[in-house]
Amino acid sequence: MKVYKIDYLVQKDRVRKDVFVEIGKDGKIIGIQKEFNGDYDVIKGLVLPGFQNAHSHCFQYAMAGMAEIHSTVNEPDDFWSWRDSMYKIALQISPEQLESVATMLYSEMLRFGYTEVAEFHYLHHDKNGQAYSNLSEMGERLMAAAQKVGMKITLIPIFYQKGGFGKEVTEGQKRFLSPDSDKYLELVESSRKSAEKYSKAKVVKGIHSLRAVDEKSLQNVLKTKESELPLHIHISEQLKEVEECQAFYGARPVEWLMDNFDVNENYHLVHATHLTDSEVSSIAKSKASVVLCPSTEGNLGDGIFPLREFQSKRGRWSIGTDSHIGLQFMEELRILDYGQRLISHKRNTFYSQEQGNSGFYSLEQSIFNGRKAMGRDTENFFEIGEDFDAVVVDLAHPLLFMSNPELKLTTNLFSMDQTSIKEVYVAGERLVTGGMHNQIDSIWMDFAKTMDELKFRLS
Ligand SMILES: [Zn+2]
Missing domain, CATH: 2.30.40.10 (Urease, subunit C, domain 1)
Known part of the structure; x- marks a missing residue:
């Protein structure tokens, strides 16, 4: 003792x-x-x-800052061109290199106060897009890195199947793919077996986004037993994604998810940037958490999450550093807060009826909901x-x-x-x-x- x-x-x-x-x-x-x-x-x-980092794509740490040199003023540079650069890096990195990058990143996260990370992991296969003999080779490298530096990790092997709504996959996505839900569930099972070797690791399921998985497969995976929750999914990050979802499903991403699935407090909706008033209400009512990644969302030009409206309905949120362009927890909170102040012309962002101290309120949201994103409840x-x-x-x-x-x-x-x-x-x-x-x-x-x-x- x-x-x-x-x-x-x-x-x-x-x-x-x-x-x-x-x-x-x-x-x-x-x-x-x-x-x-x-x-x-x-x-x-x-x-x-200890701070909770509820959304991470480890390998993207290696490219932080690299996409800031813009070729010409006339060429568009947005999320989608950034994604092309990201794919190039995803195609190159070996398991050993991923472990090395993860070891550095997780040690940095610890230095910055994060003690737990939810790793939204979709870089599953080798450089030719073939499965490794150990299906969860790459995920295991992340768990090994976390163990080495002492970081707790919730590994989320991600189901990634399609190139977009009704679209075939592209060359840049070949390392991410599971052709169907059975193959994906095999990957999850293999990851769970690997996790048994690491005392600081656990494994939960996740869907890349509505655009990356077809409806039937989504239903197979979301029929999840309570013991397999929480569940993480990117949603409504980009306007183009919202438009494509409307064209394909006839509904906006959050609207469609809410209409078709029993979304509840075990769901962690990453970004959820573009919402109508009724989507804001439906997420809050479902008690699902939104995982906000302010420095990455700002860097990618995603948009500003309607936090004031969401909070007024007692919505729940946590913090992730996503692409790791920023790693400072306090800075993430400040970007989130100041974005709201700038568009609302009001100063009181972080408050509730019970709590007027911004420090307590922002910690309460990010710590308790961050822990829920890792599958544990605390008071x-x-x-x-x-x-x-x-x-x-x-x-x-x-x-x-x-x-x-x-x-x-x-x-x-x-x-x-x-x-x-x-x-x-x-x-x-x-x-x-x-x-x-x-x-x-x-x-x-x-x-x-x-x-x-x-x-x-x-x-
Ligand atoms: Zn992400």
Whole structure:
């Protein structure tokens, strides 16, 4: 057993000062109390719950920043041209290289305070589009990378079948494909077997998007047993996708999904950027969560999610870093908040009838719904029986130091970046010290070798 005396522990609706947290050998919290008689260590700072990254495409980290050199002002550069660049990278990367990129990315996520990631994984096959002898070879590389650095991973092998609504697949998509739902379910099964080797991994199902899977196959996969939830799907990210869905199904993506499936609190709808008022209401009513990826959505020019309307109907949301163009959790929250302020001319984005503190409110949404995206329900940020996953914010900054406990939370949200994070714990183990991952030297060497091989960033 280990005991920490914590300066400031952030719970759901208050910051507790000078509390003792007892942690068992398995990394789970066994006590949270004001008094303790015995030996203990001290964690100085503001202790937040580990952040949840509810949407990641690991391999895209290798191309972050590369699609920012625009050829000419006359040529369109949008989501679809970005997607062509992304496909080129997806076609090149080997299993070893994917593991190396994932190891660097996940160590960076930890350094930035994320302790758990939902990996929306569709890069399944070899460079010729053939299955590896181990069907889940690529997914296993992601789980191995997460295990190596100490990150918890929910691997979502993604069902990707079509090139678009009623369209054949293209050359760039050949590594992603499962021809039918049976083949996809074999991949899920193989991934589950692989996950048994990794204590920090679990596997759930996901659909790339309505455009990537036909209706019958979708029905086969969405007839899911409770034990196999949660379920993740991209939806309504781009206007073109909405128009094509209307032409093909005669309904908008969210409208069609709601009409045809029993969407409930176990669904995690990624982006859901373009919504009518009635779609906003139907998602909120279903209790499904929307996974928002503000830096990627901004970078790709997706659009602005109608958060104010969604929140007014008690909609639920979490945060993902998707393409990893940005990795800072506080920045993701700020982009989300400021986008709403700019279009509404109002300042109060993050609030509910019960909670007017933006810091508590945004953590409540992103942590609780982020954990649901990983398949677990909790009632508080730190509670008995749960792992001690924690982010320690250094209070040495003058503004943080000279603030009352609740103001420390909002000051950190709006005025700090990841440099204020000095330690990160997963299941009671300290993995980040002094703002650096404990294994960064070896991770760096391996990543440098991989990027040298891949050449595309350096040529
Ligand atoms: Zn995505």
